[in-house]
Every structure is written in C-alpha cells, then in structure tokens.
Amino acid sequence: MKCTSIPGIGIIVQWKEGVKMYFIIQDGMIEEVEESEWKKSEDAIGIFTVEEWKKQLELNNNHYFNQQHDSVHFCKLECHAEYLYGTLCILDKVNLKKSTGFAFYIQEGRIIFIDDTGFVSASVENIAKIRKRREYSMERFLYDFLLLLIENDLQHLITLEREISKIEEEVLIRKSENFNGRMSIIKKEIARLYRYYSQLSDVGEGLTENENDYFAKNDITTFKVFTDRVTRLRSEALVLREYAMQVQDVYQSEISIRQNDVMKVLTIVTTIFLPLTLIVGWYGMNFKYMPELKWEYGYPVVILLCITVVMIGIWIFKNKKFW
C-alpha cells in the first residue's frame, strides 16, 4: 500500500502499487471491475505501471502501443493512426523544481494510463466518489480528469501577482533586498506555468479536433470549455510576465537614480573642499616675500574667505537642484 497527495486537489489517497486497476463507466458511475469484465466492456479505464504495460504488450505480441513511456517532459497529445497517445506533466506548485508525469492511450471507448506515480489511480478513485449525472461518459470523465490538472491554478497565479506587487512596493520605497534573486525565481515559475498552459491548451485543442472520431460530438463541447479555461490561465501568466518585466525596469531605473544621488554627494563634497584645501595650501607656502602672512588681519580674512567659498558652493548646488 502507498499514499499520494494529489497536487491540485490536496487530498491524500491510498492505492495499491504495482497492481493493474480496471474501471468501467456505467449508469453514471465509475466502478472498479475485474480484468475479464473490463476487457469486454465499453467505456473502460485501465491503469498500468510502465513495467506491467511492457509485460502486457509482450503477452499479446503487440507492437502498436510502442511509444516511450519513461521520461515525460511535455504535456502533449499525438494523433496516431491507431490511437491517440499523450503524456501529461503535473506541476507541483509547492516544490517548484519537481514535476511528475504519466502517459495515456485513447481508443474508441477505452483509455489506458501508463503511470508509475500513483497520481492517476488516486485521481480516478477521487472522481469516482463524486456524484455524477445519469449520462456520464468517457468524455465527461476525461474533462473531470483534466480539470484536476488546473484546479487552484488561478489562486496560484494570484499569489504570484501579490508577490511581484510586494516586491514592486519595496523597490519604489527603495528597500528591496536580493531583488534579482527573488525576481529570478518568480520569473522562472511564470515561464514554467506559461509553458504548461500552452501545452495543455494544445492537448485540449487536439481532443476538440477529434480527428479519429473517438468522442461523441455532443460531449466535445466540454473539451472546448477546458481549452478556453487553460487559455485564460495562459493569458494571465502572460500578464504576470509583462508585470514582472515592468517591475524589473522600475528596479533598473531606481538603481540609476540611486547612483545619481551618490554621484551628487561625491561632487558636492569635492567641489566644496577642494577650493578650501587650495586656500589653506596657498598660505602654507614658504615664500620669503608673502606680505599676507605677516599682515595682522591675514588670518581672519582667510577665515572669511573660506566661509564665503562654502556659501557660494552651497548656493550654486541649491540653485542647480542638486538636492
């Protein structure tokens, strides 16, 4: 026995590892059945591990279902002559780097999942629990299954937007810490989501096209609803990306403004002290014939001169809007 928490649902379900599972859809219900019954039923759902599926193919000497199931990098749907073949990735919204995936074959009235992660079994059992309408069908099941992949995603996007918004406020009051590091993580997550939704919407469109006529025309509409939802999520991801780029621009701008401020301080300090240093250096010269040095009021006059220089400096900088 093993446990999986379903990303996108948050429910933990137990399931039997490494054991084939057979379901059929009947009278608005998804029921687990024996292999023998499953084989002769319509609207049948099967779940195999990669290992089991290889055994099955060897037993039946079947070379049609010969796609690679090992490494899943995309959500995709390929329309082959004999079947639809697809893979799906599940984004883990907590651990951003992890992602798991599985493959599936669809034929008329039959869908077979090749899944080592346990996500599919848990999801199917979970969908089975929810009450259905009478005319529940394979297409409705697929729709419910696909919806699981994007459940809570809008909330996730809103969380990301809030994070960017918070960083933007910090930048605008010039209190941002480790800006590039934090934005880099957010931007990668947005790119990951954008890619995910792009691929999912391709899958949705592939199902809607229904080239092999595996799906009933009436129920195709559900795939369109799914596709539109994913497309809206992708639009939101794009909006977020624009927002992130805009905040990056503001940050870059603020760095330049801050540099200008530092430069002004340097220039003011230099411009005020260099003339003074010249004056005091001047009367440090050792010429024998320098009348000022012996003049009684020389020292007070130099003091006044220095004060005047400082005043003029400050006046000029104030005038030129240096601060």
Add this chain to the structure above:
Amino acid sequence: MKCTSIPGIGIIVQWKEGVKMYFIIQDGMIEEVEESEWKKSEDAIGIFTVEEWKKQLELNNNHYFNQQHDSVHFCKLECHAEYLYGTLCILDKVNLKKSTGFAFYIQEGRIIFIDDTGFVSASVENIAKIRKRREYSMERFLYDFLLLLIENDLQHLITLEREISKIEEEVLIRKSENFNGRMSIIKKEIARLYRYYSQLSDVGEGLTENENDYFAKNDITTFKVFTDRVTRLRSEALVLREYAMQVQDVYQSEISIRQNDVMKVLTIVTTIFLPLTLIVGWYGMNFKYMPELKWEYGYPVVILLCITVVMIGIWIFKNKKFW
C-alpha cells in the same frame, strides 16, 4: 432597500436587495412580472442572488446549473451543452483596485443573472426606462447591457493618455517628481484595461459565434458591433502601453544625461583644483636649498602660474564641449 451607483452610467438606482426579480421583453418594452408569468414567457430575464439561486436549484433538484458563482475573476463565456455560462467583471474607474462581478446563464429565450452586487437589477431597470423600437429582443437587450460595461471607457483612456503626456513633458524639462511611482500606477491601470477588453472581446466573439443557435441570426450583427468596439478600445490600450514604455525610455535616457552632467562637474572641479593644489603644496616643501622661495618675484610668478593653469583648464573643457 439599497442603492447602487452604476459604474459606466453614473446613475444611482434603488433596488430591492435579496429579492428575486423577473422581467419579460414584450412589444418593445422590458416589464417586471410575477414569477408565475415569467416562468411561461419567452424572452424572460431573471435576477437572483447566489443564495436564492442555490435554493432554486435544490427545490428543483437540478444539477445542471452547477457552476461556481462565488468568485469572479474574469469576463468569460463558456458554451456548455445545456446553456451558455458566463461571468462579467465591472471595472471601477475611480477606485482602481476594486472590481465587482456577477454570473449569468443563457438559454434559448431566457437569461438568468446571479448577482449579489445589485449592478444587474439597477442596469436592467435603467435600460427598461429608455424607449425601445418595436422589434426589441433578447439580443438587443444583451447588446444594450454589454454597452453599459464600456460606456465612458474611451474618455477614461483619453484621460490616461493626457496623464502620460503630462509626465512626459515634465521629464523633458527635467522636473519630474516620483516618476516611477506615478508611471507604475498608470501602467498597471493600462494592463488592467487591456486584460478587461481582451476578455470582453472574447465574450463578444463567443456570443457572435452562436454555437447553440440561441440567438436570432438577424440580431447577431449587434454582438459583432459590440466586439469591434471592444477591440478598438483594446487597440487604444495597446497604443497607450507603447506610449508609456516610450516615456519610460525617455526618462531612463534623461537620468543618464543628468548623470553625465554631474560627472562633468566633478571632472572639471577636480582637473582644475588638483594641479593648483600641487603647485601650492610644492612651495610648501621645507627643503633648505629651494632658490625660488627666496627669490623676490617667486610669489607673483606662482600667482601667474596658477592663473595660467586655470585658464588652460577652462580652455580645454570649453574646447571639448564639456559644457
């Protein structure tokens, strides 16, 4: 009793909170009627709160209209098998952060709003007041209702353009204050509008497509007019975004120019005073055998030397176009 000011109209209308409202369209008029009459009429408009609608569904043991009505984040239209389901957000152009929304179901000759905000009741009553042509229909009503969502928007966009233009002028005469903060608000508002119009135009296109044939072919043309108007508004939002980005570039450019100016001041001051400081330091040295110090004209010659150095410095900087 409760009051709502309708964004987009600016009229305050009273309406009965938490009470179902039933309207029918008859002879070019929108009339409020009793539930019994409403149920058997064609071209019927119903307004419910989320609470009331849930009760209705339970009473009728109906599981078809089972969409989530709680949180409205998009303007969207979903074409389900049994009905069109949509949600609409109303942008508040005064309080940029606030936005309210409601849901609606459309079937042939019947539209039901699920609205807790009171916007719909007020709007419908308002539309009812305006004189109609004889052949007024559900499609015409929907068109009038959708137009309310974008009324005054062009004016709002023109206001935004003027604000950007004002900021640009300030930047060009180098008198901008809190540029990044102000532009940030404007850019967000533009993004918000762009997103709003994109979604509204998707809704308009969905109505124009008329997949379930709920709408009369003749009146579909009104939805196309609405879609085109929204699309033009979206184009304007895009133009504004381009403009804002352009002003941001000019600002960045002006910061660099200003920094160049500060650097030039620093360089000029340093280049003029360092040689002078060296000269006066030179004659501050305490060597026993320094003939100049005892020379009668040493001091006047040094004064002339210093003046020459300053003149050369100024001449060089003038020549190199430093100011």
Add this chain to the structure above:
Amino acid sequence: MKCTSIPGIGIIVQWKEGVKMYFIIQDGMIEEVEESEWKKSEDAIGIFTVEEWKKQLELNNNHYFNQQHDSVHFCKLECHAEYLYGTLCILDKVNLKKSTGFAFYIQEGRIIFIDDTGFVSASVENIAKIRKRREYSMERFLYDFLLLLIENDLQHLITLEREISKIEEEVLIRKSENFNGRMSIIKKEIARLYRYYSQLSDVGEGLTENENDYFAKNDITTFKVFTDRVTRLRSEALVLREYAMQVQDVYQSEISIRQNDVMKVLTIVTTIFLPLTLIVGWYGMNFKYMPELKWEYGYPVVILLCITVVMIGIWIFKNKKFW
C-alpha cells in the same frame, strides 16, 4: 460662404456652410441636385451638418440613424442591421495635434455624410470635377473619396524617415541637441499614423466584406486595392518605428560611451596628481630629523621623482588604452 483647405489635396474650396447638399451619380458624372430629385434617385450622396441631421430625424420621426455624431475619435465602420455606420478622422499633417472628423451612413445606393467641418462638401465637389469613366458608381466614388484620406501620405512618411536619419547622423558624430524632445515628437507622429492606418485598413476590410450586400461584387475589388495601400502605409510606419527605436538605442549607447570618456579623464587626472601631491606633502612635514631636507640635492631629486611618476602614469594609461 466658407473656405476649407483639404488636407491631403492642398486645394482650397469654398462651400455653403450649414446648408444641406444633395448629389447624384449619373452617366459617369457627380451632379448636385434638389432634395426632391435626390430623394427618388439611386446612387445618391447627401451631406448634412449634425444639426440638420437631427432635424431631419425628428421630422421623419426616425430612430434608426441614432448614432452619436458629436465626437469622432476613430476611423471605424460598423455593420448594423439597417445600415453601415462609420466615422472618419482626417489627420492634419502640418498641425500634428489637430484632427477633424465626420460620420457617414451607407445604405444600398445611398450615402449620407454628417459633417460639420466642410471637408466632405469640398472633397465631393473636387472629385466631381475630375473626368470619370462611363460606368462610374457609388463604389468608385467611395474609393476616390477614401484615396483622398491617404494622398501624399507616402511623402509624409519619407519626410519622417529623413528626419530620423538626420538625427541619427548627428548622434553618430556626437552633435545631437535636444535629442529626446525631437525624437519624442517623431515617435508620437509615427504612432498616430500607425493607429490611423490600422483603423483605415479595418474600414477598408469592412467595406470589402460587404456583409449587407450593399455594393456590387465587381467593384468590391477597388476597396481591396484601397485596403492593401493602407496596409502598405502601415507597414512603412512600423518600419519607421523600428528605425526610431534603433536610433534611440544608438543614442543611449553614445551617452554611455561619452560617460566612459569623462570617467577616464577624471581617473587619469586623479591618478597622476594624487601621487605628486603626496610627494610634495611629504617634504612639507616639519620633522626635526629629516635628512633629505638638508641634503644639497634633495630638491632636484624630488623634481626628478615627480617627473618619473608622471611618466609612469602616462605610460600605464597609454598601455591600458585609456585614450
């Protein structure tokens, strides 16, 4: 009587203000006629002021032609059930801020302009003067009229390109004055034109689509020629925008290069004078026991030391390619 110079033609035509004008197209001619004849003719062109049109509608108790004619912000064409309704803006290429506009209704064989500016009357009379082919039609008239809106535009775009090119050359020889201010005006003009052509091409496409079948199929081809011309102008505007952005980048780059040059001057001056200042300060110290000060060759050796320091400094900077 009043005068208008027609933008796009450059011809000044007198016309009667506030007076309805009626034209019909007959035997390859556009002739002014009386209202009575106009009303029963096919291929009729009418020109009204906003005021007169309102009166007309009230007289006929007509509520169909109820569009707003007051403020024209777009070039647009709306395909309503009963008529085509459109507005057109005329860009004034001399006074960039001014633009005037008018509205029009099209029905089968009838076009009505609602125009307070006098542009339409002047243009129609102008078109009437040019010799026509025998089979002159409403579609040919519309085509001639639309062409007026973009006459000389290519020349205007070429002028803009030359201005940008001139600014670019100034930037490359580092002699640009008020770059941001000048480019800002050009960029706004390009954006204005791009928007204008985008909208005009939408109008052209709307006419080409001919949804209400108001236009003869044979003559639709002229609208397509117009649309393609406008689209080419829009492409040119896009090319100009790209060019302007490229020049902006070059300018930004030149600012950075100039700043590098200023920094290098500062660094060289500082690096050469600070060591010298240290040396002369060193022998300004008042220690009792400083043998060098009493040494006969102390002073000449310090002079040699300073020259050596300067030489090394210059050698290092030459070596590091500082200038």
Add this chain to the structure above:
Amino acid sequence: MKCTSIPGIGIIVQWKEGVKMYFIIQDGMIEEVEESEWKKSEDAIGIFTVEEWKKQLELNNNHYFNQQHDSVHFCKLECHAEYLYGTLCILDKVNLKKSTGFAFYIQEGRIIFIDDTGFVSASVENIAKIRKRREYSMERFLYDFLLLLIENDLQHLITLEREISKIEEEVLIRKSENFNGRMSIIKKEIARLYRYYSQLSDVGEGLTENENDYFAKNDITTFKVFTDRVTRLRSEALVLREYAMQVQDVYQSEISIRQNDVMKVLTIVTTIFLPLTLIVGWYGMNFKYMPELKWEYGYPVVILLCITVVMIGIWIFKNKKFW
C-alpha cells in the same frame, strides 16, 4: 545604345533606349517580334518607357491603364478589375542607397512593362537566351523573371551575418572601433532587405491567389515556390536582425563592464592616496607643542605608518575582488 548591369545577375547587356520592344512566347522560345505581330499574339510581352506608354494611351484614347508610373517606392501587386498592376524595386546590393524600379500591367496572356531603367529589356533578353522546356508559358516567364530579383540574395545575407559575427568577436575582445556607426549601416541594410522580402512575398501571394484567373492553374505552383523562397529569405533577415540586436546588447554590456573597471581604478587610487596625504599633511601642521616632530624616531615611524596604510589598502581591495 546603352548598357546596364543587371543587379542579381551581374551580366552587362546592351539595349536600345527609348525604343519599344515586343516579345512573344512560342514553342518554348521567347522571340522579339514586330508590333503588328505582337498585337495579335497570345503570351505577348511588351516593354515601354513611361513616355512611350503615355503616347500609346493617348493614341488609343485609353483611360484604364492610368496608374502613376513615375515614382516606385514599393514592390506591390494590385488586383484591379481590368488588369493586375504592379511595381517592382530592384535593390542594389553594392550601393545600398540606390534603388531603381519599374511598373507592369498584366492581363490574360499579355504583360506590359513600363520601365525607364533598362533593367527589364536586359533581363528579358537574358532569360530568352537560356534554353527552355517545350511547354514554356507566360507563368514560367514571370517565375524566371521574379527569381532574378532574389538571385544571390542568400549569399548577400551570409555576408552580412559574417560582418556582424566579426564585429561581435571584436566587441568580446574589447577592440571594437566605431561600433555604433558600423552596426547602424548593417541594421539599416537588414531592415531594407526585410522590407523588400515582405513586399516581394506579398507580390508572390497576389500572383498565387490568381483572382482574375489570368494564370493557368497548373503553373500557379511556380508562384508558390517563389513566394516560399522569398519568405525563407525574410526569415533569414529576421534572424540577422535578432543577431544584430543581441550583439548591440553585448556591446552595451561591455561598455558597462569597462566603466566599472575605470571606476575601480579611480576608487583604488583615491582610497590609497587620500590617507597618505592626510598623514603627511598632519605632520605639516605648525603647532608649537607637537611632541612627535621633535621625537628622534618620528620620521621613520611615519614612513612605516604609510607603508602599513598602503598594505592594508591593497589587502582590502584584493579581498573584495576589486581586480
């Protein structure tokens, strides 16, 4: 007699200036014929100067072929009701600023060039020399003619790519001279080519559409091959543009890095010399009661102090990775 080198071929051909030329396509050959034969032949090619063409139109009192032939700015193809009208520009790949153009009319089985440059006569004679297949047709001739316009263009693009690549390498080893000036020329040439290919592909598409059914369906495929070739060239131009923008970014980045280096030198020099200058200034003070000055080991201790300060400075900068 006059000579023209055909851009895109590199062959110099003599031709009779200001003289009409008449060709017909017959039995897989292009033959020059007399006007009388030309007029009654199918698949006829005529070449006129602008002047001659005007005379022709006046002679025949013909007002259909009334397009402007004077100034050619675009490659374009307009599908008028009575004929196809187009203009073509020939890019001169050696002299980037020069470009020449000509106009043409196409009707069923007849093409008329209006050309003052001599390019067309030379090209047609050149095409005539090459051996043809038996079923040579007007469409095949047009295809051969259009191919001349893009011959050697791929080579030209590869040359441009190599130039950019060379500039990039110079930038990366920090030895670029007049970067902005050189890149500016390359970017303009790329934009010019991109525009040229965009327009040519529009022409190709216009021919492929074959709206007036002037061309045989079988031979339309050649226009599609031409269009695809031009589209590929346009893609290459876009790739080059991206590359140029990338190199510009690298250059900008290198300027910043270099500035950082200059700033570090300034900071190190200042930070090391200012404390030393303070120390030697300190013992230049003239206080009566300064015990150190009279101390026997004062001077050596100050020397040690200065050495220590320098060492600490160097150690800090090494530690902070300043060089």
Add this chain to the structure above:
Amino acid sequence: MKCTSIPGIGIIVQWKEGVKMYFIIQDGMIEEVEESEWKKSEDAIGIFTVEEWKKQLELNNNHYFNQQHDSVHFCKLECHAEYLYGTLCILDKVNLKKSTGFAFYIQEGRIIFIDDTGFVSASVENIAKIRKRREYSMERFLYDFLLLLIENDLQHLITLEREISKIEEEVLIRKSENFNGRMSIIKKEIARLYRYYSQLSDVGEGLTENENDYFAKNDITTFKVFTDRVTRLRSEALVLREYAMQVQDVYQSEISIRQNDVMKVLTIVTTIFLPLTLIVGWYGMNFKYMPELKWEYGYPVVILLCITVVMIGIWIFKNKKFW
C-alpha cells in the same frame, strides 16, 4: 569504404562512397536491390552523389530535375509541378559550426536522395535493420527518416537550459567569468536550433499538405505527428531564448549594482578624508598671527576635532544606508 557517425543516432555505419544505392520497400522490409529491379518497382528509394545524379540526367536527357544540389543552407520542401524537391541540413550538436546537408526528390512511390555526405545511406541502412510492421510504406519510411533528424534534440535543449541556469546562479552570487562570451555562444546555438526547427516544421507541414497527392491519406497522420514534435521543440527553443534574455538582464542589473557599490566606497572615502585634509592643511598655514598654533592645547583639540569629523561622517553614511 568510408565511415560516418550519424548525428542524432550516435551509430557509426560503413558505406560505399560514390556508388549508387537502390532500395525498395516490400513486405514490411527495406531491401537493397539492383538498378534494373529498382527501376520497375514501386516504393523505391535511390541514393546518388551529386556527380552521379548529373550523369543520370545527361544520360536520360532529362531537364526536369534541374535544381541546384551544391550548397544546402536550409531545410526546405518545394512543391513543383512534377515533383517535390527538398533539402535537409543536419545539425552537428557537438561541433556547433559544422553542418552538412543533402537534397531529395519525391514523386509518387519514389524518393531519390542526392547526398555527398554519406548520411543518407547510413541512415537508410540503419532504419532497414529495425523490425517493421507488415504494412510498412514510403510514408512510414519518410517519418522514420525525419525522426532521425530530431532524435536526442530534447536532451540537447535540456543541456543548454542547465548551462544557462548554471551561469545565472554564478551571476546571482556575483562570480561570473566571461559572461558575455559564454552567453553569446549559447544564444547563437539557441538561434540556430530555433531556425532549424522552424524550417523542419515547414517541411513537415509541406508533407502534411500533400498537394500532389503523392502520399496515402491514411499515413499523412505520421507527418502531422512529426510536425507537432518539431513545433514543440521550437517552443522549447523559444522558452530557452526568453530565459537567456532574462539572465542577460539580471547580469546587466548586477553590473549596475556593483558599480553603485564601487561609487559608494569612493564617496565615503572622499567624504571622510577631504575634511580631515582641510583641517591639517589649515594648521599648516604660515600666518604670523595664528593664536591656536601657540596655544598649549591646540594639538590635542585638533586631534579631537578630527575624530569627531570621522565619527559624524560614519554616522551620516550609516544613516543613509550607504552600506
């Protein structure tokens, strides 16, 4: 005999150079046959060198297959009236600069490769070894052949992503070496791949369109699967490009931050030492009447003054968040 390692497979195959090779597809097998048999078979594959192909054409006096086979710059497919003509480039993922290519002609049931590199012979022999399903066809062979061109490409893209990710991490901890040089290579490789996939997907689409009806309708689906795979790879290349641009922005940002830090050090050092230098210069003045100099506590007071100045400086900079 000669050896080739097949990029994309990694298998080294021997093949006979400069010798024609003839294959036919029969009963799910690819078999090498004699020329005579090959000529009369359907589903025949021929491989020629450019030299041999020229000889063939001369022998048969054939001028149809007259495309240039010498220099292959694109992957392309041209749909001529008599045949499909295409070229394919093979990207060498180890040696980024090298790429080899070959041409091919397709007619109904016949494909002829013109290849000097040996890649095709090796690939065909390799494909021949793998067991086929019974109904193996020309279309299936083409699909297998095309898949070879993108085998392992996903792995290559993942490697590139890891490299960028590594560089990004180095930038974020400010330890990047030769950033621009390394990123430049990666960006060029991404551009190369993007271009390659764009062209391959055009080829795939060209095959899917099947304009000349050379391919069986049932097997067209395999070309669509190929096209979709290439399109997904292209999307990944685009994602990588975005990522690379984002890292470039972070790098640029980090350079600015570092420059700010350097500027702050300079400003702090200058601001603290210039006032001190002024003070010590002050008491280095040689005025006869300077009471402080003779005052017993003058020296200690100056020491205290200097300490106070330093303390104030540090306090100000701490307060202003200078470090």
